[in-house]
Amino acid sequence: MNTPKPGPPSGAEGRARRLPRAVVAVVLGLWLAFVICWELACPLSDAGVVPDLATCTGFLLAVLVLVGWLRSGLLRELRRAKEVARAAQDVLLRPLPARLDGLALAAGRLSASRGASVGGDLYEAVATGDGVRVVIGDVRGHGLPAIGVVAALLGSFREAAHDEPELGGVLRRLERALQRNLRERARDERPASGGADPDSPLTEEFVTVLLLEIRQDGEVLALNCGHPWPHRLGGTAEEVAAGEPLPPLGPFPLPAELPARRCLRLLPGELLVLHTDGAEDARNANGEFFPLREVLGRTAAARPASPASVVERVQDELLRHTGGRVCDDVALVVLRNDRLRVPAQPGAQAVAARRPCPEPSRR
Structure with a gap:
């Protein structure tokens, strides 16, 4: 019994797969907006050393996570594009x-x-x-x-x-x-x-x-x-x-x-x-x-x-x-x-010569 191969994802499945990426993008965007608002509302001249360090660390973490997430997504898309191109080239x-x-x-x-x-x-x-x-x-x-x-x-x-x-x-x-x-x-x-x-x-x-x-x-x-x-x-x-x-x-x-x-x-x-x-x-x-x-x-x-x-x-x-x-x-x-010529087997003609001829049919 042949097991059917999985086909391409339907519209609902595709939206479900894209949902986590959208959630991550929204969360990172809100965190980045919060950090920017914090910097604007609390200038460095009025804040202490600890709040400044925390703000800079949070800002850098947000930027690094966002850049890493975007880079991983681009790499996945690039791998998919290469796979499609390789398949098309093999067909051609x-x-x-x-x-x-x-x-x-x-x-x-x-x-x-x-x-x-x-x-x-x-x-x-x-x-x-x-x-x-x-x-x-x-x-x-x-x-x-x-x-x-x-x-x-x-x-x-x-x-x-x-x-x-x-x-x-x-x-x-x-x-x-x-x-x-x-x-x-x-x-x-x-x-x-x-x-x-x-x-x-x-x-x-x-x-x-x-x-x-x-x-x-x-x-x-x-x-x-x-x-x-x-x-x-x-x-x-x-x-x-x-x-x-x-x-x-x-x-x-x-x-x-x-x-x-x-x-x-x-x-x-x-x-x-x-x-x-x-x-x-x-x-x-x-x-x-x-x-x-x-x-x-x-x-x-x-x-x-x-x-x-x-x-x-x-x-x-x-x-x-x-x-x-x-x-x-x-x-x-x-x-x-790789085509090989098969030589005639020795004695094949002698065997054929000794083979008795078929008797004519009698009516």
């Missing part, structure tokens, strides 16, 4: 499953905005009939506008990955979602246009996107729009590239033909590391870039490596390199091919 950029269609996955993110875990980076992975499709992208800028673009692109990808038979169709759906978001933002920023679409809505906005399709045999197809290429981790770390990338989404329309390019064949046990440019562009106090390939190489040498351990090590090294503060959003997605 939800954690990847640990396993997906024979692949082990892990992801991590570092936001350049203080107090936020979601910025302008996005990633998602879904299992489809054509294989596991993965997207990782980087929206120009930070803050609420970038988060709005992330929400639009992720929502479009989660539907298009199942509906479109080719990666090119998925990419076109992402482009249309981005254009709709930019037009809506332009109308909100310039409402005097009367609801008509602006001529050039936010032409400086763009998104880098990398789309991957990992098939059952380990073959990886890719479409890249200005995004960094991934790294493959076997015994070493090597960057995987499949030609010149397309321009980022936004400033230029996509070409008429979008054939997905064969990127590599991910063998069982090998890992694929996807990242945004914030990982390579991070600098330390001396202006030195983060050595991502060297870190991945050391990680690959320390086999066996799991996707979660790769994400954790790269993030730790990145924060150590930058002194605990990143200047750009960083997203990492690590995949490992």
